[in-house]
Amino acid sequence: MPSSKPTSVTMDAVYAAPGYLFRRMQQIAVALFVEECKAFDLTPVQYAALVAISTHPGIDATRLSAVIAFDRSTLGNVIERLEAKEFITRKPTLEDRRVKLLYLTKAGAAALDNIMPSVEKAQARMLQPLKPADRKTLLALLTQLVDLNNEASRVPLRAEDALEHLGKSG
Amino acid sequence: MPSSKPTSVTMDAVYAAPGYLFRRMQQIAVALFVEECKAFDLTPVQYAALVAISTHPGIDATRLSAVIAFDRSTLGNVIERLEAKEFITRKPTLEDRRVKLLYLTKAGAAALDNIMPSVEKAQARMLQPLKPADRKTLLALLTQLVDLNNEASRVPLRAEDALEHLGKSG
DNA sequence: TCCATATTGTCAGTATGCTGTCAATCTCAA
DNA sequence: TTGAGATTGACAGCATACTGACAATATGGA
Numbered sequence: 152m153p154s155s156k157p158t159s160v161t162m163d164a165v166y167a168a169p170g171y172l173f174r175r176m177q178q179i180a181v182a183l184f185v186e187e188c189k190a191f192d193l194t195p196v197q198y199a200a201l202v203a204i205s206t207h208p209g210i211d212a213t214r215l216s217a218v219i220a221f222d223r224s225t226l227g228n229v230i231e232r233l234e235a236k237e238f239i240t241r242k243p244t245l246e247d248r249r250v251k252l253l254y255l256t257k258a259g260a261a262a263l264d265n266i267m268p269s270v271e272k273a274q275a276r277m278l279q280p281l282k283p284a285d286r287k288t289l290l291a292l293l294t295q296l297v298d299l300n301n302e303a304s305r306v307p308l309r310a311e312d313a314l315e316h317l318g319k320s321g
Numbered sequence: 322m323p324s325s326k327p328t329s330v331t332m333d334a335v336y337a338a339p340g341y342l343f344r345r346m347q348q349i350a351v352a353l354f355v356e357e358c359k360a361f362d363l364t365p366v367q368y369a370a371l372v373a374i375s376t377h378p379g380i381d382a383t384r385l386s387a388v389i390a391f392d393r394s395t396l397g398n399v400i401e402r403l404e405a406k407e408f409i410t411r412k413p414t415l416e417d418r419r420v421k422l423l424y425l426t427k428a429g430a431a432a433l434d435n436i437m438p439s440v441e442k443a444q445a446r447m448l449q450p451l452k453p454a455d456r457k458t459l460l461a462l463l464t465q466l467v468d469l470n471n472e473a474s475r476v477p478l479r480a481e482d483a484l485e486h487l488g489k490s491g
Numbered sequence: 492t493c494c495a496t497a498t499t500g501t502c503a504g505t506a507t508g509c510t511g512t513c514a515a516t517c518t519c520a521a
Numbered sequence: 522t523t524g525a526g527a528t529t530g531a532c533a534g535c536a537t538a539c540t541g542a543c544a545a546t547a548t549g550g551a
Contacts, residue, residue: 161372169350232536251500420516
């Protein structure tokens with residue numbers, strides 16, 4: 152039974168690794184979102200962006216990326232697609248000719264209203280298999296962990312950044 | 322306070338949604354993995370594939386996709402890259418001319434040995450911010466949830482599939 | 492004012508992930 | 522044995538994600 156080779160990794164070790172479990176849950180979460188929301192032509196990412204733009208009308212792309220913890224590069228394409236669907240508009244500003252401010256269109260606002268119940272159903276389904284008490288525990292620990300690990304990701308969440316554009320001319 | 326408009330979503334609702342938290346933790350987990358393992362030229366996905374091939378020498382791509390819960394399409398590219406790095410080899414078989422069996426090369430086995438400590442360090446860092454007891458709780462709930470939601474993802478985990486190829490000629 | 496520096500949106504390149512399709516091949520029942 | 526149906530690897534197309542670079546523009550100090 153003993154061997155001269157280094158201890159080899161087993162699949163069980165992989166299955167028990169937090170990184171593997173997070174990847175798997177992300178996979179599952181997206182699948183459930185897509186299944187519940189397929190009628191609305193919005194991905195989870197596009198949905199989050201839409202909510203942020205709805206909450207912060209006139210935000211610019213860089214600020215938006217901080218508010219939803221998205222890479223700036225990735226966000227460019229997301230914005231492009233949301234604009235193609237006519238859910239948002241991009242308006243240049245005279246104050247700073249580099250930035251383009253983002254606004255929800257009527258269609259975008261309507262889409263948001265319509266999709267909400269399905270999003271909530273998807274979110275509920277993710278935790279459904281757990282007992283209610285366990286759901287609360289998991290959610291609390293996860294929230295805590297994401298917050299404490301915020302700086303570890305390339306694009307940390309900066310919810311406050313959303314307010315910056317208000318102070319510019321106000 | 323009452324309004325004729327539908328209740329609008331807030332960012333706080335997004336931040337508290339399990340789907341958002343899972344996406345965020347996945348982001349963080351990958352960032353930590355890459356940071357710890359950047360010297361080894363292996364992504365988390367490539368690492369998992371390598372472990373599975375190491376554990377199941379002579380597995381084919383379809384079986385492999387079931388063992389690590391990966392889309393078959395995606396896996397093709399992953400295998401391609403692992404082959405380009407000469408960490409694995411693909412060998413056609415006479416029994417079934419459609420399949421190509423996967424084997425670790427010496428370089429692949431060495432890479433796996435070398436990267437292991439860094440992988441473990443990355444995995445540990447993900448949960449580091451939590452109290453030890455909370456880490457155990459989170460891990461247990463997460464394992465449970467992933468298992469119970471297994472069928473929800475497009476590519477459910479089928480760990481047993483790995484053994485199928487053994488029965489063929491044995 | 493002018494210039495070093497920073498910021499903004501964009502782009503190219505790489506790597507997951509998913510849907511859907513296809514040709515080659517295998518299997519099994521009629 | 523043969524032909525319908527399943528399986529396999531491959532591919533095209535779309536949508537995240539990240540790295541690194543770039544031109545246009547802004548900003549603040551010398």
